Amino acid sequence: MLRVLVWNEFYHEQTHERAKAIYPHGIHRAIADFLQCDDIQVKTATLEDENCGITKEVLAETDVLIWWGHVRHNLVPNEVVELVRDAVLEGMGMIFLHSAHHSKPFKALLGTSCHLTWRESGDSEVLWVIEPSHPITQGIDRYFTLEHEETYGEPFVIPTPDKLLFIGSFSGGEVFRAGCLFERGNGKIFYFQPGHETFPTFYQAPVQTVIRNAVRFVAPTYRARTGCPHVRKITDEGDYVLKNH
Amino acid sequence: MLRVLVWNEFYHEQTHERAKAIYPHGIHRAIADFLQCDDIQVKTATLEDENCGITKEVLAETDVLIWWGHVRHNLVPNEVVELVRDAVLEGMGMIFLHSAHHSKPFKALLGTSCHLTWRESGDSEVLWVIEPSHPITQGIDRYFTLEHEETYGEPFVIPTPDKLLFIGSFSGGEVFRAGCLFERGNGKIFYFQPGHETFPTFYQAPVQTVIRNAVRFVAPTYRARTGCPHVRKITDEGDYVLKNH
Amino acid sequence: MLRVLVWNEFYHEQTHERAKAIYPHGIHRAIADFLQCDDIQVKTATLEDENCGITKEVLAETDVLIWWGHVRHNLVPNEVVELVRDAVLEGMGMIFLHSAHHSKPFKALLGTSCHLTWRESGDSEVLWVIEPSHPITQGIDRYFTLEHEETYGEPFVIPTPDKLLFIGSFSGGEVFRAGCLFERGNGKIFYFQPGHETFPTFYQAPVQTVIRNAVRFVAPTYRARTGCPHVRKITDEGDYVLKNH
Amino acid sequence: MLRVLVWNEFYHEQTHERAKAIYPHGIHRAIADFLQCDDIQVKTATLEDENCGITKEVLAETDVLIWWGHVRHNLVPNEVVELVRDAVLEGMGMIFLHSAHHSKPFKALLGTSCHLTWRESGDSEVLWVIEPSHPITQGIDRYFTLEHEETYGEPFVIPTPDKLLFIGSFSGGEVFRAGCLFERGNGKIFYFQPGHETFPTFYQAPVQTVIRNAVRFVAPTYRARTGCPHVRKITDEGDYVLKNH
Numbered sequence: 011m012l013r014v015l016v017w018n019e020f021y022h023e024q025t026h027e028r029a030k031a032i033y034p035h036g037i038h039r040a041i042a043d044f045l046q047c048d049d050i051q052v053k054t055a056t057l058e059d060e061n062c063g064i065t066k067e068v069l070a071e072t073d074v075l076i077w078w079g080h081v082r083h084n085l086v087p088n089e090v091v092e093l094v095r096d097a098v099l100e101g102m103g104m105i106f107l108h109s110a111h112h113s114k115p116f117k118a119l120l121g122t123s124c125h126l127t128w129r130e131s132g133d134s135e136v137l138w139v140i141e142p143s144h145p146i147t148q149g150i151d152r153y154f155t156l157e158h159e160e161t162y163g164e165p166f167v168i169p170t171p172d173k174l175l176f177i178g179s180f181s182g183g184e185v186f187r188a189g190c191l192f193e194r195g196n197g198k199i200f201y202f203q204p205g206h207e208t209f210p211t212f213y214q215a216p217v218q219t220v221i222r223n224a225v226r227f228v229a230p231t232y233r234a235r236t237g238c239p240h241v242r243k244i245t246d247e248g249d250y251v252l253k254n255h
Numbered sequence: 256m257l258r259v260l261v262w263n264e265f266y267h268e269q270t271h272e273r274a275k276a277i278y279p280h281g282i283h284r285a286i287a288d289f290l291q292c293d294d295i296q297v298k299t300a301t302l303e304d305e306n307c308g309i310t311k312e313v314l315a316e317t318d319v320l321i322w323w324g325h326v327r328h329n330l331v332p333n334e335v336v337e338l339v340r341d342a343v344l345e346g347m348g349m350i351f352l353h354s355a356h357h358s359k360p361f362k363a364l365l366g367t368s369c370h371l372t373w374r375e376s377g378d379s380e381v382l383w384v385i386e387p388s389h390p391i392t393q394g395i396d397r398y399f400t401l402e403h404e405e406t407y408g409e410p411f412v413i414p415t416p417d418k419l420l421f422i423g424s425f426s427g428g429e430v431f432r433a434g435c436l437f438e439r440g441n442g443k444i445f446y447f448q449p450g451h452e453t454f455p456t457f458y459q460a461p462v463q464t465v466i467r468n469a470v471r472f473v474a475p476t477y478r479a480r481t482g483c484p485h486v487r488k489i490t491d492e493g494d495y496v497l498k499n500h
Numbered sequence: 501m502l503r504v505l506v507w508n509e510f511y512h513e514q515t516h517e518r519a520k521a522i523y524p525h526g527i528h529r530a531i532a533d534f535l536q537c538d539d540i541q542v543k544t545a546t547l548e549d550e551n552c553g554i555t556k557e558v559l560a561e562t563d564v565l566i567w568w569g570h571v572r573h574n575l576v577p578n579e580v581v582e583l584v585r586d587a588v589l590e591g592m593g594m595i596f597l598h599s600a601h602h603s604k605p606f607k608a609l610l611g612t613s614c615h616l617t618w619r620e621s622g623d624s625e626v627l628w629v630i631e632p633s634h635p636i637t638q639g640i641d642r643y644f645t646l647e648h649e650e651t652y653g654e655p656f657v658i659p660t661p662d663k664l665l666f667i668g669s670f671s672g673g674e675v676f677r678a679g680c681l682f683e684r685g686n687g688k689i690f691y692f693q694p695g696h697e698t699f700p701t702f703y704q705a706p707v708q709t710v711i712r713n714a715v716r717f718v719a720p721t722y723r724a725r726t727g728c729p730h731v732r733k734i735t736d737e738g739d740y741v742l743k744n745h
Numbered sequence: 746m747l748r749v750l751v752w753n754e755f756y757h758e759q760t761h762e763r764a765k766a767i768y769p770h771g772i773h774r775a776i777a778d779f780l781q782c783d784d785i786q787v788k789t790a791t792l793e794d795e796n797c798g799i800t801k802e803v804l805a806e807t808d809v810l811i812w813w814g815h816v817r818h819n820l821v822p823n824e825v826v827e828l829v830r831d832a833v834l835e836g837m838g839m840i841f842l843h844s845a846h847h848s849k850p851f852k853a854l855l856g857t858s859c860h861l862t863w864r865e866s867g868d869s870e871v872l873w874v875i876e877p878s879h880p881i882t883q884g885i886d887r888y889f890t891l892e893h894e895e896t897y898g899e900p901f902v903i904p905t906p907d908k909l910l911f912i913g914s915f916s917g918g919e920v921f922r923a924g925c926l927f928e929r930g931n932g933k934i935f936y937f938q939p940g941h942e943t944f945p946t947f948y949q950a951p952v953q954t955v956i957r958n959a960v961r962f963v964a965p966t967y968r969a970r971t972g973c974p975h976v977r978k979i980t981d982e983g984d985y986v987l988k989n990h
Binding site for chain 1 (some may be wrong): 862870873874875876877887898899901902905908909910913914918919920922
Binding site for chain 2 (some may be wrong): 836877878880883885899907930931932965966968973
């Protein structure tokens with residue numbers, strides 16, 4: 011059984027008419043609804059929950075954390091960010107959606123500004139598959155289209171992805187590295203660009219396929235805290251002392 | 256003229272007899288001494304300086320920042336870490352030496368724990384060149400040796416380096432990715448493992464050659480702050496509005 | 501059911517006393533014996549078979565091809581090399597062992613000379629895990645040792661691996677990127693350095709664990725011939741015409 | 746003085762009216778004309794020259810080889826391909842333009858089919874800079890446009906580039922990894938997609954800027970034949986015996 015936690019800022023869907031109409035129960039519920047199945051169990055948490063709904067215990071029982079945020083990134087406490095980062099380094103899988111490119115955990119894990127160019131004009135987007143044999147692109151043909159999305163453009167200030175899976179092409183002319191895979195510590199991280207709050211992106215079948223594939227792909231095969239052991243000789247496996255700095 | 260700033264924690268060399276004997280004026284001065292030349296101008300700063308000797312203005316006039324720290328990483332204020340990280344993302348070159356693998360700026364730029372396995376037993380080390388054509392390995396034959404170094408071992412919890420230049424082999428049996436190149440934003444980062452405070456590592460000719468080469472390699476060809484511009488259309492280059500989150 | 505084909509040059513084991521004593525039925529049989537299990541079906545082929553035992557039909561029914569060769573690489577016909585390369589690009593997994601670094605299919609798939617430094621002195625080797633969370637390193641602790649192996653050293657003239665999983669450390673001082681993962685087209689390629697014909701390497705449990713893990717990891721999830729389609733417009737998915745050059 | 750050799754198939758410009766009108770002296774001459782300057786000396790060679798104009802001696806005096814070919818790739822003898830590949834592995838820089846994605850030397854160096862999707866409809870193209878600080882993108886703003894180009898689309902069957910510098914966006918909807926950097930052996934390889942024979946692409950200032958930058962970037966700092974030395978011990982640097990297979 012895969013245990014997924016969908017985290018959402020949950021602000022626009024309570025304050026912005028159009029977002030509310032599209033996602034009446036919040037983006038987190040829309041994602042949970044299509045992910046839930048026989049072998050995937052989904053929980054949700056939002057900024058409104060105590061401590062963002064994220065504790066060390068919660069993360070210890072989470073295989074994959076999905077994150078959506080936009081204008082309230084700064085309200086996520088640094089302690090929560092550290093818990094999330096440590097869990098990924100231990101092996102928890104993580105998926106960042108759309109404007110979560112600017113979320114604190116994404117920036118903390120990648121180390122860069124994660125800036126990009128943007129425009130809210132309702133461009134259409136074609137998302138092209140770069141790696142047809144990758145598990146995350148299975149079920150998608152050469153490309154899929156979204157009638158409307160917020161335009162994101164390059165340069166996207168991220169480290170070179172370990173694998174580039176999708177490039178998006180917007181009707182206004184921009185391109186964007188729309189599906190990027192990173193490995194950090196024992197954990198896998200997938201960034202996926204579609205998902206603006208004023209469009210019904212998360213109801214589109216190909217978007218659901220990609221996120222479902224990604225959940226299965228980033229789920230850990232191995233999870234352990236990597237320390238900084240002091241060893242007296244190479245055979246000295248018992249004497250692990252954490253370096254105190 | 257290349258402008259280099261060598262930053263040193265400068266603790267062991269004032270408190271530990273052996274370190275003091277080897278580096279009476281501090282590791283920073285030993286590095287400055289061999290780097291200084293007609294077209295490289297070197298300044299130094301330490302933890303004792305106000306604000307660590309690091310301000311926005313200082314970094315704006317620094318092409319390459321070299322960092323050595325060991326047991327006082329936590330005394331470097333987070334504001335200084337952010338200034339350093341932002342400068343690297345703009346294009347400033349940066350070199351982290353030895354135990355700076357656990358320094359705050361290194362961990363902030365890479366996003367991982369940067370843990371490793373270690374032992375202070377005075378093993379000898381052979382450093383092997385992996386990329387003989389890289390500018391940083393010029394002047395080094397197939398390998399060079401150090402009579403004594405602190406042993407560092409894998410796993411070294413870093414993102415896959417953009418380029419692996421050296422692997423170290425210790426007489427006790429360990430191996431370590433001893434020379435790693437990363438690119439983050441507009442900046443280049445070189446990590447180089449040799450340099451324990453109780454050995455005369457920074458007086459060794461091959462170590463000096465590598466650091467000198469690295470200074471020239473990571474120095475910026477281009478330096479600019481990358482924002483997160485809002486553009487109304489692709490030709491709309493003037494209307495940059497920083498996204499406020 | 502995973503279908504594995506183990507290919508062996510099968511020369512030393514028929515002509516060299518020591519190799520014959522260790523692998524009386526050939527290295528291919530030793531590998532087949534430990535791989536064979538409920539869900540892995542193993543066949544073997546050698547240089548003595550007609551057309552090396554490799555045809556388009558054989559490869560179409562092979563999920564993973566394992567290759568061992570040493571002094572008779574040049575006797576493998578170029579037509580066989582092309583069949584193998586095409587199958588990997590379609591998605592077939594491939595594992596190259598030890599001196600297969602100089603085999604024609606390895607060089608054809610990587611594009612470089614694959615040269616390395618070597619010495620037959622019976623050094624012992626410690627193989628260190630670089631990525632503890634990777635499926636191929638599961639079941640191995642921080643390292644494993646081999647009492648004797650042929651020494652391989654850097655520089656190893658290969659493209660930067662997509663993932664570096666093991667570094668070997670030899671008692672004579674050399675280091676070597678001993679476990680390297682490459683992705684080419686739809687296929688995954690694993691190179692693993694241990695396996696000299698005069699040592700009982702393929703009977704060692706950790707070596708068997710790694711090869712078994714690698715078989716499962718490089719096995720295809722997707723297999724298809726990628727063409728060079730001419731399309732009249734992006735929705736024009738039916739009109740694929742292979743570019744004739 | 747940088748020594749550049751521009752190689753051209755030189756077929757369309759002698760047989761196809763439109764190509765002839767645009768490049769009356771051949772694409773190689775157009776490229777040579779804008780590259781030639783005080784410190785860059787340019788020679789040209791074509792398929793019509795004896796041995797393609799390429800010998801071991803010619804390559805030994807070439808710092809950067811630029812290659813354009815389209816429908817006559819198969820007429821380039823395999824011996825020439827091997828000379829070119831060996832020179833790159835030694836350190837010679839190489840630039841492949843447009844339809845040279847299917848040239849024999851490109852495929853030999855990368856090991857994949859280098860297939861792509863294509864359409865000759867005269868789409869316009871926007872080429873976006875992915876890495877604004879890279880030497881090859883200097884002098885280009887966020888993007889540049891070409892009024893007409895042959896459309897190339899993904900998947901482009903190449904190994905993951907060491908660095909992705911440009912993504913092209915075509916008016917018909919396709920995207921393409923238009924500027925890719927690879928390192929192989931001691932050599933650097935740049936692939937750049939613009940340059941169809943029926944459009945005046947090589948007269949466009951931004952295209953010239955990129956190719957000029959690329960010539961300087963891929964030029965070797967170091968050039969040497971890497972062998973496969975047999976060493977008796979690690980200090981044994983004199984006893985290099987080439988492995989005979």
